[in-house]
Amino acid sequence: MKINKLNLQNMNRSTVSSCHSLKIIPLSLLSRFARFGSRVSMMLLGEAIDAEAVPGSIKISTTTDNGKVKKKITFERSDVSAAVADRLDRFKVLRLVATYVDESGKRRVAGSPNWPLALDYTTEGGVFSVNLQGEDVRPDAFLTD
Secondary structure: OOOOOOOHHHOOEEEEEEOEEEEEEEHHHEEEEEEEOOEEEEEEOOOOEEOOOOOOOOEEEEEEEOOEEEEEEEEEEOOOOHHHHHHHHHHHOOOEEEEEEOOOOOEEEEOOOOOOEEEEEEEEOOEEEEEEEEEEOOOOEEEOO
16 A cells, blocks of 8 residues: 655645734834744834724735745725825835734734734725735744733
8 A cells, every 4th residue: 555645844725814903013113022832922112003904804814835934914994095095105114013813812913023024005996905914934923911
């Protein structure tokens, strides 16, 4: 009997989930960031910035490829104005971390100082379509209190 072995490092896997309470944190606001195992502890200088996403529009997709975890967070903002466009433009040049509440009610962290997220956006259908993207070697961590 012949047994086929799977090379798990070369397998691609993609997951899409829905979440809420998305917050954006520029790395300049982090005074402490420590990851230990599957958890992250953060201390901020100020407050995380609410993404002000249209309810139900936040989607998180994760793809693993050759040991890298590629993540993409997409959401929509309905307040299409020059002030919001200016704010999103400022986020485009910053290195970012994001927090969110996943579908099981757990607070999670995407990105880190070593593996930051980048923001990009477009205007379509009367809303801003915003993407946060990045990669890491581990999945999103659980945020400790």
